[in-house]
Amino acid sequence: MSEQTNLLTRQQIAARAAQDMEDGWLVNLGIGMPTMIPAFIPSGCDVMFHSENGLIGMGPPPAEGEADQDLISAGKELVTMVSGGAYVHHTDSFAIARGGRLDCAVLGAFQVAANGDLCNWRLPNQTSGSVGGAMDIAAGSKRVFVMMTHTARDGAAKIVAERTYPLTAMKVVTKIFTDMAVISVTPNGFVLDEVAPGLTADDVQAVTDAPLNMDAVGTIDVAA
Amino acid sequence: MSEQTNLLTRQQIAARAAQDMEDGWLVNLGIGMPTMIPAFIPSGCDVMFHSENGLIGMGPPPAEGEADQDLISAGKELVTMVSGGAYVHHTDSFAIARGGRLDCAVLGAFQVAANGDLCNWRLPNQTSGSVGGAMDIAAGSKRVFVMMTHTARDGAAKIVAERTYPLTAMKVVTKIFTDMAVISVTPNGFVLDEVAPGLTADDVQAVTDAPLNMDAVGTIDVAA
């Protein structure tokens, strides 16, 4: 494996994921790294962000002195609303999520399996986990992107042939953005689309517990 | 049976039914005779009327020149809204109806059976009928009052031991207001509460195809 310094930063992963956000999309962002994506959406690309707590058109954090304690994100951070947004109650918010109106959800994960199984709500050794809206959003979104470090802190693979962690939703993940690679989930398993500059396809395969199709591997554009 | 002239008028039936509307109730009125009830609610008795088409707080017909083509009743007549009313969409309107928030629905009927079965959407000889919201409202209302002529135009009984007409809702009718009588539907069958002035209990029993309990029969107050 190449030098640690070849791993992408969290900002770089967010910037790369932002490149896949399409004009006109409605997108739900999970807690943590995914919330860094909006800063990297180019102006002119109109992406609306949905927050499970009934906010359509989530905007950036408020300017100094303009915070409203009644306007927060699903991650419980103070946010703003963009022009043309709307508030809905919780069942309408989840009707949007479950009903296929989310063009994309970007979520964190503990494990992603080759069939698209997503595991992100509970560790195997915990008696319980906080599920929140993850299962609904993952089950209902048109596309589920995962954004995460390629491996766990202890070096264990998070991209695996078959899941061993508790399931969040079956066969839903369509693309994975990590600090090492961009990987698509296809009916034939994982396809390695891009690697971080300075890394090789073999570097990525070495820390991935499932075969990667490497027929056409590009390099992640970190200049953007 | 007594003279035809001893039958109550439609207004008198409505006035009698209005006496059973309680302060604070939310009430749904079926098409036809039930819509005459509001005029007989005494001032000081606060009854709100729900119309299935999303109107909470239905008021009387508009004054000359004040009609709004977007404000109609379930019977498709121009109406008004009272103070403190609200508009809801159709699923919320039926959530109110089905969810037990209607204290009472007053509906017309072709037949009412001794177990409270309501038949009011289709005649037996028709291939089809217009069901509208009758089944939902009848199934969900806390109380279902029926307001109708005591017998059909051909003299056939409409209050019967067992229904022979197509069912609208099972075991829902709690009280019946006719041009001859007020009858409660109880676990032990029909109880004749009141008869129209000039009629006897036997007059009513003679045109009713189910036994009436006549232990305590009063006279309908038509002075109100």
Next chain:
Amino acid sequence: MQNKKSDTLEGAVSQIHDGATILIGGFADPGTPEILIDGLRDLARRDLTIVINNPGMRDSGVARLIEDGCVSKLICSFQWPRESETFMALHDAGQIGLEIVPQGTLAERMRTAGAGLGGFLTPTAVGTALADGKQTVTVDGTEYLLETPLRGDFALIKAFRADPRGNLIYRRTARNFNPIMAMAADFTIAEVQEDVPIDALDPEEIVTPGVFVDRYHVTGWYEIGKPRNAGSAGH
């Protein structure tokens, strides 16, 4: 920002194809998108399934659609208006299908589709002729019918105002089925009396968020039931 506004009536409805299932808003006249129905008639599509609560109102274009032979099936709660001789004749001749659905169930089936659910259990119609062929499920001793989602390829709805994102508000009892149908179709087309600039609608007041609206066409106010001369409909 995507431009959801269609300047022409034809442009608003042109994607509707033969065989489509179309949800059409309104309870009686209020909220019925008569201009869009005019546009649909002009397309002369065939084999349409129309979902509408009151299909046969005398002055409604839906009665004309049926007369034109565009409709192969109706799904509704009030199907038997006195004026609807054409429908009755076609139905008696077996040329048009009919599915009668209790009004609350009709609304809930569309909401269920919009909410991504697979069905719901309702006490409505248990034991009636409209329960024939439907699965019953008993929960806590109460018997319910299992009702399934009702989804449209298209929804034609009517609203009061739209902003450029397609956020909608309604007027009075013209709201009725429209917000639900907007949720329940793959492609939702709204006719609106007026359009307003972005931010002109208070986000607290919006009834239908623009995420449920794919296109809108501004019609101005018109009197229901009066002859119209709108867009390409020209009658």
Next chain:
Amino acid sequence: MQNKKSDTLEGAVSQIHDGATILIGGFADPGTPEILIDGLRDLARRDLTIVINNPGMRDSGVARLIEDGCVSKLICSFQWPRESETFMALHDAGQIGLEIVPQGTLAERMRTAGAGLGGFLTPTAVGTALADGKQTVTVDGTEYLLETPLRGDFALIKAFRADPRGNLIYRRTARNFNPIMAMAADFTIAEVQEDVPIDALDPEEIVTPGVFVDRYHVTGWYEIGKPRNAGSAGH
């Protein structure tokens, strides 16, 4: 007209009894009726089942309710906040029950209760640990879980403004679960920042019609998470 306004906090909540199931609104802090929760704590009821999305927020009275030993069961989607040591200790000791429900399912189960339905089919959680013991139903080749209604004896909700009929509007993301819980309880108690005269709320803007509200108590604005000295709660 019925007077739904309660001038005292005690009067607003006093009907709540031991063993009650109580729906409590809010997603994190916004929309959480902290003053009503203060009032509930003062009652010192026992054996309560509490339904709330985020039960253990550090500054919330729900954490205090749990510490006070009032709660025998929690139903929620986020049950494991870092701050909730008391809950964890009670749970590990088997002294408090826990039902984890995916957030969308939690909302929908309450709506189902409010809408008088017997259940619904959802794709959420199929194949997961949260499907254990639940019936699955296949519709059109897709597998769904059958989820049942979740009803409260009481709902404690928070709104922005109320009129004398109990019609409510909300503020921003403080709306969240509150309108749904209002529908889903036998007796709904709202705390509101302000009350306004009849007709001061536009009937088109009302989010929760007063038919779903049994009582309201006016609290004024307060800063979330700051010590309060409201009504009889006095802390």
